[in-house]
Amino acid sequence: MNSTGVQRVVIIGGGIVGVSIAAELASDHVEVTIVEKKQLGSGTTSTSYAWVNANGKEPESYYQINAAGIEGHRKLSADSGRWFAQSGHLEIAADASHEADLRRRAERLASHGYRVDEVSATQARELEPGLILPDSLRVAVHFPDEGFVYPMLYMADAAAKLRARGVTIRESAEVVAIDETTAGARVQISSGETFEADRVVIAAGRWGNEVAGLAGAEIPLASFSAPGDVTVGHLVRTSAVPVQLSGLVTTPWLNARPDGGGR
Known part of the structure; x- marks a missing residue:
């Protein structure tokens, strides 16, 4: 001191x-x-994609800190909610492998008290009417407490x-x-x-x-080594388009969320 x-x-x-x-x-x-x-x-x-969630977070300690983070975002945004959209997240599986993984993950999350709703193709379209869902849709799960930050x-x-x-x-x-x-x-x-x-x-x-x-220290960070590395993502912002998208959507092809102003 x-x-x-x-x-x-x-x-x-x-x-x-x-x-x-x-x-x-x-x-x-x-x-x-x-x-x-x-x-x-x-x-x-x-x-940042700025997805606020505890989805797929393992081990247990990592799940707990992320679950607490969802509640933390909700409380912190109470006096100025414009930056946090607790919009829910819809994940769509289109093949057997993804379906099995999604069901296992949903069951595990539900066992922790995490809100999880399996929905039909019709219900998925009602949640996100702006989506054109493929006939190959096998299962979709909605995580209503998840959201994102602007x-x-x-x-x-x-x-x-x-x-x-x-x-x-x-x-x-x-x-x-x-x-x-x-x-x-x-x-x-x-x-x-x-x-x-x-x-x-x-x-x-x-x-x-x-x-x-600069201080002679080192932080244990995963670093980039080659294209396709797990540390690398591709973030694309569209121009304003007349599409209705209310929350986060995860698919085998891409993930999407609204960014405001029609983007």
Whole structure:
């Protein structure tokens, strides 16, 4: 602890994770500084599908933290629900292997009290009338408590809270050094400005190890090695189209969700 008696924390990375940590710390009277290489929300957050769920999460501990996350999103959005859509999620199986996996997963989730509804093709069309469902549809399951976040709307709300709570935000500020001090750490950015901290939080997404390396540390992150790698997804945003899509849809061919304004 420094001589002022006020805990000082520097958070490196201004995406959803970084600003969420900052908001909680600032509400507990911690002096917080966010350092972001580009702009708030411009990194991992800008490429997130932002699906809020506990679906297919194993082992049990991973399921529990994600199930708690659904409730956490619901509570956090209570005062400004525009960024969280608890829209439900419809998963469609079109072959025997997917059907067997979906049924097993649905049974396991239901045993935990997770809301799961197997629906007919007719019911699936009623849930998402904008979909053209194939005749080969074998089974569909609806998960009504799942939803998604509009990342930039969340970021806008979070940024307003941060400024109201006195959080210092440095954008276009690349961290170039992290040095240990007797009181904690010193973080230096590309402009030459330095920040003294009792604690440093790295919330830099897939760039986390680049930042951690400045302090001689390593984060156990899965890394990209080749096209088709499990760490890689393809996110496509359509132009505005006259299609009615109310929630998340998972199919063997692609996954989709609304993004606002007809997209």
